[in-house]
Amino acid sequence: MDELDSVIIRELQLNARQxxxxxxxxxxxxxxxxxxxVRSLVERGVIRGYHADVDPAALDRRVEAFVSARLRPLSRSVIDAFKKALIALPEVSAVFVVAGDDDFLIQVSARDLDHLHDFLIDRLSQRREVVSFRSQIxxxxxxxxVMEDLSEK
Structure with missing residues (x-):
């Protein structure tokens, strides 16, 4: 990464459609x-893709939450299978494997609180590997x- 690459990345973050x-x-x-x-930045994995930033409320998903979850047994295969299963669910927008008391942080969106509750009870709590979870609206x-290149600072 040089200064020109950083400028190109910044401009693409401001407007990827140009x-x-x-x-x-x-x-x-x-x-x-x-x-x-730009091709080089894509090939090197610096630019991972281009996407539209969509408002969840416009898709009738007015309630968003973070859900922290603990799993057992904790192994690579359990973690990988859990990530794959979660990211396939329509309510899930992001999945993070984290350090600390919890193992996962899951970002979800739902039509309303009842649908969020249904997701937690019917989908998340039914998984055998989930030993506990908590949600934050x-x-x-x-x-x-726009993410800045920290090496310049």
């Missing part, structure tokens, strides 16, 4: 150079969409 020609103009390089730099959230 054309290569627009990006090259903004960054101040030739379109062919810009295209090669999210009232409001803010998300940072």
């Amino acid at each position: 054309t290569n020609r627009e990006l090259a103009r903004t960054v101040g390089i030739a379109p062919s150079t810009c295209l090669e730099r 999210i009232y409001e959230s803010s998300r940072k969409h």
